[in-house]
Amino acid sequence: MVSIGIPKEIKNNEKRVGMTAQGVSELIRLGATIYVEQDAGIGSGITNEEYIENGAIIKETAEEVWAADIVVKVKEPQPEEYGFFRPNLTIYTYFHLANEPKLAQALKENQVTAIGYETMVGPNGDLPLLTPMSTIAGRLAVETASHFLGNQYGGQGILIGGIPGVKNGKVVIIGGGTAGRNAVQTALGLGAHVTVLDIKMETLTEIEQLYGKEIVTLMSNPTNIAEAVKDADIVVGTVLIPGAKAPKLVTEEMVKSMKPGSVIVDVAVDQGGIFETEDRVTTHDDPVYIKHGVLHYAVANMPGAVARTSTIALTNVTLPYLMTILRDGLEESIKNDSTIQTGINTYKGHITNEAVATALDMTSTEILTLIH
Known part of the structure; x- marks a missing residue:
């Protein structure tokens, strides 16, 4: 019988949890034993009693939960959790190893x-x-x-959507993927003037087809980025290369050209970020620092601010693959499910994801050569 541990997240202000109570009941139906650390779900509005009602066993310490065969988390293990690592342990979570060399080691x-x-x-x-x-x-x-544009935070003191008789603000979004498109939707909903940049013409075409002339679309290159950010009130970075470090697309000179009190938010900060001026990762406790007069919001676990929505959404997508691993076993799942296969970052002492290995200046090993 496979045991699954769901520990309490210990990253700063991380209120999400690796699995909902309903998800636990699905795993138990497949024969798993589930250990949940006491109060692990409180930040997401899930009580110990709900977990117990759905068949989980509540454990008082992290050590007891980490003793399970598979540990299901949200954020990458923190240094104080490395002591729980051992052979034959499987951890299923966000790792972002390109920016975490000590964790990878x-x-x-x-x-x-x-x-x-x-x-x-x-x-x-x-x-x-x-x-x-x-x-x-x-x-x-x-x-x-938009919140940090307020005077009390050092922002310009503008309402991004403007009002009748006062012009609206400018939002520039670099990257037209999932995060970028959702940033576009929100920015337009707030009434902002929106520009989006991407390297793929088909992405820009799709966005323009959705929003028409409400939005400006530009090819992402140094000239267009420099021109766009110069008079932006908000710049959102959303560029992601799976497993790899985010490319530095916005130079220090570009940031210096921005208006004092404008705001940068980098969704890709957990992969190193796209702004040259990002010299630290911030937390929900202290989310913003000012450099060259520009506010930098560099929180690596943004969805943790809306933990209940995030936990339910995450369980919806992580649960099916975990159920496959339970049904078929890990090695068979890796062989038969290409999505699970691409998720393996380390295995039996090897880095098995090429993009991760390249970012860390390590050698990668093809996962299928390690499976018997």
Whole structure:
């Protein structure tokens, strides 16, 4: 019988949890034993009693939960959790290893199987386990940036949608993927003037077909980015390359050209971010710093701010693959399910995702060569 542990997240202000109570009942139906750390779901509005009613066993300590065969989380393990690593442990979570070399080394050394939500690629080239969090982060990005335009935070003191007789503000969105499109939707909903940049003409065409002339679409290149950000009130970065570090698309000079009190929000900060001026990752406790007069919002777990919505959305997409692993076993699932296969970041002491290995200057090993 396979045991699954759901620990309490310990990253700063991370209120999400790896699995809902309803998800737990589905796993138990397949014969799994589920251990949930006490109060792990409180931040998402899920009580210990709900987990118990759905068949979970509540454990008082993280150590007891981490003793399970599979640990299901939301955020990457924190340094104080590395001591729980051991061979034959499988961890199923967001890792973002391109920006976490010490974590990658700890996973390798302890021969942990790391299944990263963010590198799982669907049959159509989509990112099914990243999509709901990208959707939430995209919508939050513009809302959050609008908030920080307030004078009390050092912002310009403007209402992004304007009012009759006062012009609206400008939002520039770099990247037209899931997060970018949701940022566009929110920015337009708030009444902003919106420009979106992307390297794919088909992406820009689709966005223009959706929104018509309400929006300006530009090819993403250094000249267009520099021109767009110069008079922007909000710049949202949403560029993602699965497994790899985010490319630095906005230079320090471009940031210096922006208006004092404008706001940058980088959805890709957990992969290193696209702004040269990002020199730290911030937290929900202290989310913003000012550089060259521009507010930088660099929180790596933005969806954690709306934990209940995020936990339900995440469980919706992570549960089916976990059920496949339970039914078929890990190695058979890797062989037979291409999406699970792309999720394997480390296995038996090897880095098995090429993009991750390249970002970390390590060697990758093809996962199928390690399976008997």
